[in-house]
Amino acid sequence: MSSPTAILQLICPDRPALVSELSGWVAANGGNIRHADHHTDLGAGLFLSRIEWALEGFGLPREAIAPAVSALARRLGGEGELHFSDAIPRAAIFVSRQDHCLVDLLWRVRAGELPMQVPLVVSNHPDLQPLAEGFGARYAHVPVSAATKGEAEQAQLELLRQHGIELVVLAKYMQVLSAGFLEAFQREPFPAGGGTGSSPRVINIHHSFLPAFQGAQPYHRAWERGVKLIGATAHYVTEELDAGPIIEQATVHVSHRDEVEDLIRKGRDTERLALARAVRLHLRRQVMVYRGRTAVFD
Incomplete structure (x- = not known):
């Protein structure tokens, strides 16, 4: 080393x-x-x-x-x-039911490709607990509904504090984080010796080549439009849905023979790749955010 x-x-x-x-x-x-x-x-x-x-x-x-x-x-x-460079950040991964991005990140951490620790996985569903615990992470099931969103986010913030979390990665977490959550987490101090600064600390993967097809079911809408190229976008999270500064994007070609299921299958590969690249760039401090956009020194 x-x-x-x-x-x-x-x-x-x-x-x-x-x-x-x-x-x-x-x-x-x-x-x-x-x-x-x-x-x-x-x-x-x-x-x-x-x-x-x-x-x-x-x-x-x-x-x-x-x-x-x-x-x-x-x-x-x-x-x-x-x-x-020798300060290894502690990250929490937020997930819902889909496991492909979670598995990929945890495998890359174990393999030494991503210089971070993952002591905590947070989910609004219980499904992926065995998977997370198999990689040595605590699994916290925090249900979220419209009526309990504020209470759930306070519980999530407390978990992040307890585990000294510096970075949150939304790996197909199908919930929108509130402005209050983002502001509160951004104010949390870096762990001792970890660094200084005010850059964003929440990364999301969106299953679309933003700014196209924002929001829900982008692969269905892409198929309806007959696109020949689909992609995924890893970006920092802001108050505005799917509009944060873009870190990394990945694409794959599709054809008229592909059905929606094929777009979803191919899209999962781009999601894994874009998210892993973005997290690595962030961990290596190669991303700088200014004026709502990024400069990536790769």
Whole structure:
């Protein structure tokens, strides 16, 4: 395993010599840069940067890096986030009855493909309990109805606090999270040493190539339109249904011979792939959100 690194994500107003200033700041503290990616949004006048450097030999102790990064971001008139590559986030997976995305994520975690822990699986149905527990996760059955939604979400938030959850992945969770839930979870602090920042912390997989076919039964509507390409979209969750910043999308061709069941079968493959890619990008801190969209440094 490679030695741990620090990862800085910075968004600030664009101006000359920013790359030099940022790399110079790392170098001045004895840091050896492993990766550096930058993007300028000319229309918005914004500069986005992701810099990753080795902690070995860096002149600041780990606990002093976050305050130094905050000071640097303030000096540049922007906002910065800091993360460490050896801080393995604790994630909760929310599901309903479909198991294909849950199985895929848990398998990838076990195989070491996704650097996260999954101590908790939350569902509004009891069906997938044996599956989750087979991978060593606690399974919490929290029924949800229109009358009990507020109470259920409070119970879910308490579970997230109890397990020190940093990231929630909606793996075919067929419920809409309220604005109150999203705001409350966003305010939860990162676990000690895990990082800083205000980026979204809930990822959803939608069984459609957004923005097409939002909402329910997208494969049925795609079949009715006779599309030749279907897909899935992994995105951060916002108050607006299926409209959060897009992280990753996957597609597959379909033909006139395919029935709705074929679209659903093929669509499941795209859902697994898009969600796994999105979660990995998030965990590696390669996604930056700004102006309702994402920059993905892949």
